[in-house]
Amino acid sequence: MSDQQLRESKSKEQTVTRAPVPPFTRESAIRKVRLAEDGWNSRDPEKVALAYTVDSRWRNRAEFPNGREEIVQFLRRKWAKELDYRLIKELWAYTENRIAVRFAYEWHDDSGNWFRSYGNENWEFDDHGLMRFRYASINDLPIKESERKYHWPLGRRPDKHPGLSDLGL
Numbered sequence: 001m002s003d004q005q006l007r008e009s010k011s012k013e014q015t016v017t018r019a020p021v022p023p024f025t026r027e028s029a030i031r032k033v034r035l036a037e038d039g040w041n042s043r044d045p046e047k048v049a050l051a052y053t054v055d056s057r058w059r060n061r062a063e064f065p066n067g068r069e070e071i072v073q074f075l076r077r078k079w080a081k082e083l084d085y086r087l088i089k090e091l092w093a094y095t096e097n098r099i100a101v102r103f104a105y106e107w108h109d110d111s112g113n114w115f116r117s118y119g120n121e122n123w124e125f126d127d128h129g130l131m132r133f134r135y136a137s138i139n140d141l142p143i144k145e146s147e148r149k150y151h152w153p154l155g156r157r158p159d160k161h162p163g164l165s166d167l168g169l
Helices: 003-014 026-042 045-049 067-081
Strands: 052-060 083-094 098-108 114-125 131-143
Touching (some): 026 045, 026 083
Antiparallel strands (some): 098 114, 114 131
């Protein structure tokens, strides 16, 4: 591929639109949060990475992935460790191109130890609805399997399943 073709390809990648786009309303921010939740519950790193700019910057615990390739590698490691991962996100606040969410997800390790991980994320989007910054703070709480609250089949959370506030989380 020539340098010109590479530049055109990168330019085209960066202009893909992922609705909803800024400026956000309450309704569009809630929709954006649910779409992010659905993507992460797919546990498909390549699919999830497409929601971010090609040069997206993250802070996730003590890791700092930059760009889609590093995001894909990060997510592969994450879901190889965090088995039977199920996530719920909830809108906390929004502005024109920023969204803050709180979330909780349940998972177990390869020894069968269960955890509920709680956290907050701050997101910033470009004009095309791609996330360019993601800052996550996360804490893990060991739980007993009997304390789990997420029991839907792996994949997208059913629409009728309670959200975080409904579950008292």
